Amino acid sequence: MKQQTELDISDLRINGERLWDSLMELAQIGATPKGGVCRLTLTDLDKQGRDLVLKWAAEAGMSITIDKIGNGFMRRAGRNNDLPPIVTGSHIDTQPTGGKFDGNYGVLAGLEVVRTLNDYQIETEAPIEVAFWTNEEGSRFVPVMMGSGVFAKAFTLEHAYAATDTEGKTVQGELERIGYIGEQEPGDHPIGAYFETHIEQGPVLEDNDKTIGVVQAVLGIRWFDCTVVGMEAHAGPTPMHLRKDAMQGAAEIMQEIVACALRHAPHGRGTVGMVQVYPNSRNVIPGTVKFSIDLRNHTDALVDQMADEVKAFAAEVGKRRGLEIKIDLVSSYPAQPFHTDCIGAVAKAAEKLGYSNMPAVSGAGHDAVYMARLAPSGMIFIPCKDGISHNEIEDAKPEHITAGCNVLLHAMLERAGIAV
């Protein structure tokens, strides 16, 4: 063991190889032939994953708490244990065709921070905790980000318990079955600050050749269903000027959705992912088209303005083309800015460590969104190959994995303080 006194803290680095090896070992549980991981929440494989992580935590001398929704908290005591812990974490459940890094990296990076502090016998002022949150992915049970959502009281424990998978199994039953219903009331657990390290799941860092994304906010999301009703008619005998072609009205609105996102750059996003055409026959002019609208931006005011613009455009299209157009809100997720202090801690750590970095936004949801409602929070992004995630070919470079963890270490140390 190196002596703390011999070390200038700014020279402190995590052990990248050890972190990588742990990631690869955890990825064996539920490994798929294509190199990905299928470890759905609350399955036997999820239990194996949780058990392994907790074993490592125990080996690192950490104490463990499980709450009633199965969230796990692994604690390294500080000098002043009356202070709320500085927490990092993410999730270890995966998508059915998931990768090795999504979520898992955030948990094991936290563990590596603790292992490094142990290596150098560094005592922090505030305690340090590493959390894994139950069912972030939402692919087996909805809602997504379930564990952190219950913790932050975004919805109730009962609501989460009652969720069923396609076989009718409940969250409560499956938590019991794998032995992960703890004693603690979710949320009954103070947090001094929260950091989450994650692969970007997008192409921006790679495109800009940057190592670290200093995440400023998670984009607000509005999901709508748009229904365009015209008049179905035979494609042959109906001349163009007598048509009420629902697909053509829909196509015009679809293009406005992108145009609107571009007008609200740099963070405006507009996507039509799902389209259904009725009767969907080659020689029938479509009578009805339903499609999804996904609008995002980094403030709620902006995303609401985007929605208003799309709605106004659609109303004009309906009037001009004689179509009946309805746009119904399906879901709304507020934008979540991160805390200036945490953003600053991440940026400062990246600079100090000499990593190229840039401000980033998260277009996807993360457990950090709910934590940000409870405590100052921040996120650290690293690039992933071609921006791909939720896919077995998801990949990240060892040097980026190491860099993100080093930034986490220094950001957490800044917030936790070092016991002199």
Added chain:
Amino acid sequence: MKQQTELDISDLRINGERLWDSLMELAQIGATPKGGVCRLTLTDLDKQGRDLVLKWAAEAGMSITIDKIGNGFMRRAGRNNDLPPIVTGSHIDTQPTGGKFDGNYGVLAGLEVVRTLNDYQIETEAPIEVAFWTNEEGSRFVPVMMGSGVFAKAFTLEHAYAATDTEGKTVQGELERIGYIGEQEPGDHPIGAYFETHIEQGPVLEDNDKTIGVVQAVLGIRWFDCTVVGMEAHAGPTPMHLRKDAMQGAAEIMQEIVACALRHAPHGRGTVGMVQVYPNSRNVIPGTVKFSIDLRNHTDALVDQMADEVKAFAAEVGKRRGLEIKIDLVSSYPAQPFHTDCIGAVAKAAEKLGYSNMPAVSGAGHDAVYMARLAPSGMIFIPCKDGISHNEIEDAKPEHITAGCNVLLHAMLERAGIAV
């Protein structure tokens, strides 16, 4: 019976009430609760319909021939039976949710012409025939317009015989079962001229408040499948400028298809009826979109030019957006102009009878398309309510039913000649 000598031929009119009553009686066979007809080809109901029509023909003193594909020819002798007959006809099979008029009107209008000639004891120079063609609709067996297609040698009898329905039953087997395989070789049957009376199946006559459409041609059709391949990606983390959104490229091409049809007015038509999006998930940018393209115009040169323009546009979209775009021909139906003499006979009859009329084109296929390859042919359209057909609510006004049949009578008489 009125005496032929007492009658000026130009005063001759069919019995609209009798025609309407026959239409309503035939529509009882396979009647649906919503007021339509479901009388699929070569079913027991089709047999009942055929039997009824042939019974009426026999009562009108006509001789009957059935050919090997089940086409029926009901003949009223002329004075000179060495002349090829002047033929009219259509089909009596319907769509699963068909109406009372589509096809059935063309057959029973022919029968009413004969009944009227009988009433007035008018002998024609050339014989008159009324035909019903097997399986025009193509909803149980493909290809569509099967009986007239075999007759015109567009495809072989063997090909038609081998066609199966969803239960695996063949055309040959079903023809045998209902007793409608005749002796005559299809096509071995001379035709002097061919007329077909039909509801328009489109909204143009109604929109122009005209009683008779003097059909000039059947539009040529080109069917394509267009496949647009981009890159699927998460709708949240992927900024607009780094997307390869297949749906947006598709939407642009879809709008060009309509723009192209409008550039090639008045008969250009462009329709996207079928759209499939992959993976069709709300928060995934579509990676692949497949859609159908239906292009029509009244000459093959024009419809081919439309296809070229759409392809060039799509190539430009692919290049600009970084998408891979493929446009594959699925089917091609040549445009079919009708014969000047027959068009003239229809126009002259409509004028003489004082019916408002206009030139028209047929956007849909009809048995007359194949007859036009064999003999001078023409079609008479009457309005149908809201242009709707292939639907149980298909409707036509008794006065239009009568008018179309009167035009048919006079056009046929002009071609057949009256024995003095």
